[in-house]
Amino acid sequence: AMAAGLERPQVVSHAQQALSYTLFDCKWVPRSARLLCLGSAARGSGLLQLYELRGGRLVLLREIEKAKPLKCGTFGATSLQQRYFATGDFGGNLNIWNLEAPEIPVYSVKGHKEIINSIDGVGGLGIGEGAPEIVTGSRDGTVKVWDPRQKDTPVANMEPVQGESKRDCWTVAFGNAYNQEERVVCAGYDNGDIKLFDLKTMSLRWETNIKNGVCSVEFDRKDVNMNKLVATSLEGKFHVFDMRTQHPTKGFASVSEKAQKSTIWQVRHLPQNRDIFMTSGGAGSLHLWKYEYPAQRSKKDSEGAEMGVAGSVSLLQNVTLSTQPISSLDWSPDKKGLCVCGAFDQTVRVLIVTKLNKV
Amino acid sequence: MPVWLREHRWRQTASAVYLSLPVRGLRVTPANIFCTDRYLKVSIPPFLFEAILYAPIDDTNSTAKIGNGIIFFTLYKKEEAMWDSLTLANANKEKLQYLRENAVLKAHEKAKEETEAKKVTKQEHKKYALEATMKLEEAERKRIEDLKEKERQKVTKELELWKKQQEDSEKQKRVQKEGELHQEVEQLKERKKEKMNKTSVPNEGASKTRLKATKGCHGSYSMFSENLKEEQLPAPRSATTIKINFTSRVFPTALRESRVAEEEEWLRKQAEARRTVSADLSELEDLKEEEKNPEWLKDKGNKMFATGNYLAAVNAYNLAVRLNNKLPLLYLNRAACHLKLRNLHKAIEDSSKALELLTPPVRDNENARIKAYVRRGTAFCQLELYTEGLQDYEAALKIDPKNKTIEKDAENIRHLIQGTTQDS
Numbered sequence: 001a002m003a004a005g006l007e008r009p010q011v012v013s014h015a016q017q018a019l020s021y022t023l024f025d026c027k028w029v030p031r032s033a034r035l036l037c038l039g040s041a042a043r044g045s046g047l048l049q050l051y052e053l054r055g056g057r058l059v060l061l062r063e064i065e066k067a068k069p070l071k072c073g074t075f076g077a078t079s080l081q082q083r084y085f086a087t088g089d090f091g092g093n094l095n096i097w098n099l100e101a102p103e104i105p106v107y108s109v110k111g112h113k114e115i116i117n118s119i120d121g122v123g124g125l126g127i128g129e130g131a132p133e134i135v136t137g138s139r140d141g142t143v144k145v146w147d148p149r150q151k152d153t154p155v156a157n158m159e160p161v162q163g164e165s166k167r168d169c170w171t172v173a174f175g176n177a178y179n180q181e182e183r184v185v186c187a188g189y190d191n192g193d194i195k196l197f198d199l200k201t202m203s204l205r206w207e208t209n210i211k212n213g214v215c216s217v218e219f220d221r222k223d224v225n226m227n228k229l230v231a232t233s234l235e236g237k238f239h240v241f242d243m244r245t246q247h248p249t250k251g252f253a254s255v256s257e258k259a260q261k262s263t264i265w266q267v268r269h270l271p272q273n274r275d276i277f278m279t280s281g282g283a284g285s286l287h288l289w290k291y292e293y294p295a296q297r298s299k300k301d302s303e304g305a306e307m308g309v310a311g312s313v314s315l316l317q318n319v320t321l322s323t324q325p326i327s328s329l330d331w332s333p334d335k336k337g338l339c340v341c342g343a344f345d346q347t348v349r350v351l352i353v354t355k356l357n358k359v
Numbered sequence: 360m361p362v363w364l365r366e367h368r369w370r371q372t373a374s375a376v377y378l379s380l381p382v383r384g385l386r387v388t389p390a391n392i393f394c395t396d397r398y399l400k401v402s403i404p405p406f407l408f409e410a411i412l413y414a415p416i417d418d419t420n421s422t423a424k425i426g427n428g429i430i431f432f433t434l435y436k437k438e439e440a441m442w443d444s445l446t447l448a449n450a451n452k453e454k455l456q457y458l459r460e461n462a463v464l465k466a467h468e469k470a471k472e473e474t475e476a477k478k479v480t481k482q483e484h485k486k487y488a489l490e491a492t493m494k495l496e497e498a499e500r501k502r503i504e505d506l507k508e509k510e511r512q513k514v515t516k517e518l519e520l521w522k523k524q525q526e527d528s529e530k531q532k533r534v535q536k537e538g539e540l541h542q543e544v545e546q547l548k549e550r551k552k553e554k555m556n557k558t559s560v561p562n563e564g565a566s567k568t569r570l571k572a573t574k575g576c577h578g579s580y581s582m583f584s585e586n587l588k589e590e591q592l593p594a595p596r597s598a599t600t601i602k603i604n605f606t607s608r609v610f611p612t613a614l615r616e617s618r619v620a621e622e623e624e625w626l627r628k629q630a631e632a633r634r635t636v637s638a639d640l641s642e643l644e645d646l647k648e649e650e651k652n653p654e655w656l657k658d659k660g661n662k663m664f665a666t667g668n669y670l671a672a673v674n675a676y677n678l679a680v681r682l683n684n685k686l687p688l689l690y691l692n693r694a695a696c697h698l699k700l701r702n703l704h705k706a707i708e709d710s711s712k713a714l715e716l717l718t719p720p721v722r723d724n725e726n727a728r729i730k731a732y733v734r735r736g737t738a739f740c741q742l743e744l745y746t747e748g749l750q751d752y753e754a755a756l757k758i759d760p761k762n763k764t765i766e767k768d769a770e771n772i773r774h775l776i777q778g779t780t781q782d783s
Contacts (some may be wrong), residue, residue: 012507014514014515032519032525130593131593131595131596132592149595150595155598156596157598159602160603161602161603162600186561189605193605209606334521345746352515354510354514
């Protein structure tokens with residue numbers, strides 16, 4: 001039994017760094033062994049730190065301080081040469097920074113009235129087709145899509161109808177960006193709503209409610225015909241939706257799993273294998289999952305309409321790294337198995353997940 | 360009286376005595392044989408054989424073989440000597456008795472010693488077993504640790520290797536870029552020289568465009584490709600707004616905010632209240648069907664209140680309460696009627712009853728509770744019990760801090776109280 005256990009992927013701790021500020025997000029800089037940490041300093045300002053992984057240690061290369069605490073960031077909408085970093089902060093501002101010259105942002109807009117909880121980018125890094133765009137979701141209940149070529153106004157705005165009491169948007173993700181026209185945005189809210197907006201037709205394509213607040217949503221790949229969507233929530237549950245078949249009334253088929261008692265803060269798919277994903281939990285744990293497709297992904301219902309069939313999820317490995325929630329997680333797009341996670345114990349950890357080839 | 364077995368036969372060597380004792384048809388078990396170093400007894404009631412041995416024997420190693428109607432003893436002598444006889448000849452009764460007792464005692468002691476020795480050996484065995492398992496587990500743990508460590512080192516090495524690759528490729532790119540930049544600079548210098556030699560303006564214009572063209576051709580590869588890509592990108596979308604609704608719930612709070620337990624209780628109470636029917640229906644038999652429905656009666660009462668017919672409204676509510684005394688709204692509305700009729704004590708009573716029924720306090724019954732507090736407060740004030748009145752108004756204000764009317768009324772009451780205290 002022990003031998004079988006060692007055949008599974010192992011999560012090896014490679015390096016860690018204690019920080020002197022609250023860490024909200026960490027991201028790998030594409031095509032490098034560097035990573036960005038961003039968060040909120042005790043004095044109420046925002047901090048952005050650039051680290052390099054050298055010989056089992058994280059070496060601080062640069063520290064940038066900004067007026068407002070930073071909540072989230074993405075490289076998703078930038079080119080590989082420029083590698084500009086987009087951030088959302090506590091004041092509702094969206095900024096795009098050139099890390100070589102970070103004094104003045106390349107693009108800046110006060111996009112929301114309240115904190116930007118989540119940000120995603122698409123169309124950059126040589127992945128996918130179409131214009132680079134950034135989407136932000138905020139506590140003010142709106143989801144806005146921005147094009148860095150257009151100043152001040154978003155190119156799409158998903159907001160509550162007049163008079164509707166707003167609900168916090170906690171997470172956003174791009175998907176279905178397989179050609180120049182197609183693109184969707186998925187948003188998760190604190191009352192358990194998940195909404196799928198189609199940017200080509202500018203309409204709401206699907207919505208559902210998973211009862212508990214949605215902490216994180218992610219498509220397994222942004223740049224393909226939408227395949228799978230994972231949504232994680234409070235109280236330890238996550239749902240995997242099969243996005244290939246949409247039933248007219250039932251929507252998308254899903255399978256759900258309850259991993260642990262605490263909130264699942266993040267889900268991130270492995271860039272090199274879209275059926276493997278990692279979830280991070282409120283109890284400081286990481287779980288590595290594998291999705292298995294069913295024999296048939298769709299079937300006909302009693303009226304002859306196509307409906308999807310969800311597969312199954314199996315746990316490959318889990319490890320507890322901290323006593324505090326692990327709130328951010330990012331896989332390196334360049335080295336399979338290399339990932340960074342940030343926890344509320346003010347520590348950023350670099351991990352290596354082994355044996356992913358054998359899964 | 361035992362029956363003595365005397366038909367025994369014996370022979371001896373220097374070191375041992377062989378004794379055979381026929382026991383014809385008797386079932387013999389080892390329990391029947393008792394032997395110490397000087398005394399041998401076989402007791403199979405009612406048969407008995409005993410022998411006070413001539414000399415001591417080694418009773419631990421001596422054996423007795425039971426079988427075929429005969430017991431065969433092999434007794435090893437402690438001292439090698441030939442015995443004159445099997446038993447001691449002149450053994451008087453007392454000596455016999457003493458020897459017997461002694462033998463028993465000795466046997467007991469021996470048994471005790473044996474158990475002690477057994478215990479000790481058992482303990483030692485246990486300890487040994489424990490140590491052995493611990494060693495095994497330790498070894499296993501170490502093995503796993505080693506494997507993990509090896510894994511870690513391997514992975515670290517791979518990472519370093521990959522990093523080096525990255526750095527090398529980046530260095531290459533940098534060198535390439537520098538080379539191209541250098542080329543560009545050279546070309547620019549040449550163009551500048553050419554420009555300086557030109558004299559006419561149109562030619563300058565032409566050279567400028569040539570400059571741009573050459574730049575486009577010989578410029579760095581990445582910039583060129585980027586320009587192309589930009590042209591291929593679609594234009595930014597035309598700004599559109601999508602309006603959304605959020606999932607509504609009975610209680611518009613998310614699971615994390617809801618006070619589900621209390622809300623469930625409130626819903627349950629309401630459902631029960633609706634189902635309650637008072638038992639006292641005998642005298643109400645001559646009422647019309649609809650008049651037996653508390654809801655219908657409540658509506659009737661409301662209508663009559665609206666037209667100003669307060670007495671009739673009170674009657675309607677009274678009947679409704681007789682049918683179902685668990686509906687808070689009946690008391691609430693009746694309190695309003697009593698206020699209008701200046702039945703202030705009754706108004707207070709009814710408002711209090713309504714508040715009692717409006718527990719647990721949830722958002723759903725907020726409005727009702729505010730009304731109840733306000734009505735009771737008004738009644739108190741009209742009875743000149745201003746402090747109690749103010750208490751109720753403040754309770755109402757706590758539920759709905761934004762209500763200006765309640766705030767104003769509360770202020771008025773406060774002034775009144777201050778006014779009266781000043782007077783007195």
